[in-house]
Amino acid sequence: MRGPDTAAFYAEVYDVVRQIPAGHVLSYGRIAALVGWPAHSRLVGRAMHDAPLELNLPCHRVVSSTGRTVPGWHQQAILLMSEGVRIKDNGCVDMRRHAWEPES
DNA sequence: CGACTGACTCGAT
DNA sequence: TATCGAGCCAGTC
Numbered sequence: 001m002r003g004p005d006t007a008a009f010y011a012e013v014y015d016v017v018r019q020i021p022a023g024h025v026l027s028y029g030r031i032a033a034l035v036g037w038p039a040h041s042r043l044v045g046r047a048m049h050d051a052p053l054e055l056n057l058p059c060h061r062v063v064s065s066t067g068r069t070v071p072g073w074h075q076q077a078i079l080l081m082s083e084g085v086r087i088k089d090n091g092c093v094d095m096r097r098h099a100w101e102p103e104s
Numbered sequence: 105c106g107a108c109t110g111a112c113t114c115g116a117t
Numbered sequence: 118t119a120t121c122g123a124g125c126c127a128g129t130c
Contacts, residue, residue: 006127006128028111028112028113029112029113039113039126040125040126040127041112041113042111042113042127043112043127043128044111044112045110046110046111064111064113065112066113066118069111070111071110071111072111073111090118090119092118
């Protein structure tokens with residue numbers, strides 16, 4: 001198999017995102033690895049971009065591996081802060097503190 | 105079909 | 118962590 005079934009991949013990604021607790025975040029790469037496709041962080045990003053609004057996913061809790069927020073979506077930082085996430089002066093999430101470690 | 109495009113990541117510095 | 122360059126990958130044109 002050269003690549004994931006995108007529909008199934010999207011569904012699994014959404015499942016993971018749904019489980020991120022308030023006050024925590026997850027990176028695209030971590031999510032990709034969790035669903036079994038470690039090299040597809042970009043596809044996770046695409047899944048988020050295409051995420052149906054009616055799913056009510058906490059997509060604001062998904063950031064880049066370095067804690068950078070979504071380009072252009074300035075509300076994201078506001079939402080995160082309202083959940084107690086600490087945003088550094090440079091606008092990046094303090095990953096050290098808020099990266100979610102799903103328990104096995 | 106090849107070039108371009110990102111809600112990306114990793115290694116080196 | 119911050120920055121930079123190179124690698125990566127499915128989708129779009």
